[in-house]
Amino acid sequence: MKKIAYGNKRYYHDELNDDFAGTHIKAHKIPNDYRYLHTNIFFKLWSFALYYLIATPVLIFLGCFTMGVRVYGRKNLLKIKTGAITFANHCHSADSTNMAAFICRPRRMYIISNPDAVSIPFVGHLTVALGALPLPSELKGYENFLVALETLLKRKKIIAIYPEAHIWPYYTGIRNFSATSFVYAARFNVPAVPVVSTFRKPKGLFKDYRRPRIDIHVGTPIYPDPKLTNKENAKIMRDQTYAFMKRYADAPDNVALYDYQKQ
Numbered sequence: 001m002k003k004i005a006y007g008n009k010r011y012y013h014d015e016l017n018d019d020f021a022g023t024h025i026k027a028h029k030i031p032n033d034y035r036y037l038h039t040n041i042f043f044k045l046w047s048f049a050l051y052y053l054i055a056t057p058v059l060i061f062l063g064c065f066t067m068g069v070r071v072y073g074r075k076n077l078l079k080i081k082t083g084a085i086t087f088a089n090h091c092h093s094a095d096s097t098n099m100a101a102f103i104c105r106p107r108r109m110y111i112i113s114n115p116d117a118v119s120i121p122f123v124g125h126l127t128v129a130l131g132a133l134p135l136p137s138e139l140k141g142y143e144n145f146l147v148a149l150e151t152l153l154k155r156k157k158i159i160a161i162y163p164e165a166h167i168w169p170y171y172t173g174i175r176n177f178s179a180t181s182f183v184y185a186a187r188f189n190v191p192a193v194p195v196v197s198t199f200r201k202p203k204g205l206f207k208d209y210r211r212p213r214i215d216i217h218v219g220t221p222i223y224p225d226p227k228l229t230n231k232e233n234a235k236i237m238r239d240q241t242y243a244f245m246k247r248y249a250d251a252p253d254n255v256a257l258y259d260y261q262k263q
Contacts (some may be wrong), residue, residue, distance in 0.1 A: 030136050
C-alpha cells in the first residue's frame, strides 16, 4: 500500500547534503578549546532550571497538543544503567526537543549538533545551556570534544546523534548514512539505541489538522562486542540501526506531508 502524500512536492539533488531546514544560519567557527563542560555553579543552576523546570514541561505540553507525540519502546532506554547514545532519523525541527522531553527524561540528554545550533545570538546561549555539543571546526578540536563525550557518558548521560545530519521535514524514508558517528559508542563502550520517528494521520479532534502526528519508536540497545574492533562494532551498530529505522519507516501507515522527489 502506497503512503499517503497530501502535501506539496519537494525536490532534492543529494540526499546526503541537501538541507530543508530553511534556517540559513551563518555558523561560527568552534575554537579548538571550546568549553563543552561548564563548572561554574551559576551556569549549572541556570542550565538545570532551564532544562527541567522550564523547557521539559513546556515541550511535553507542546509535543502532546500540537504534534500528538506518542512514544513506543521507551522502556528500552530506561533499563540502561550506563551512558548511552541514541541514533535517530532527522525529520522534524522538534526531533531533539521531543527526544529530551519524551524519551530520555528524567536523565539529561546532550545533542551533538552542527555549529549553527550555537551561532544564533542569545538563542545560541540557550541551546548550550540545554545541552548542544557543536562539532569542532578543525581536527585539532576533536581531542577536547572526545574528552567531553567520554566524561558525559561516564556520568550516565544520554547523547543524541542524528546520522542523517540534515533536517528533511516530514520525510518518511530513511536516508543513507555512514557508520562514522557509531564509532563513539564503540570507543566509549556504551550501547547504541536506535530511534525512528514516523507519522500518522490526524484523527478525532485533530482530523482536519493538516500536519501528520508523530510516533517515536525506541529500539533495543545494541552493545559493542569486546572481541571486535571499534570500526567493526560501528559497522554492525550502523547496519542494525538502519534496519530498525527502515522497518518502521516503510510501514504503509507512515503518512507523508511532502512528496520528496530526486531531481
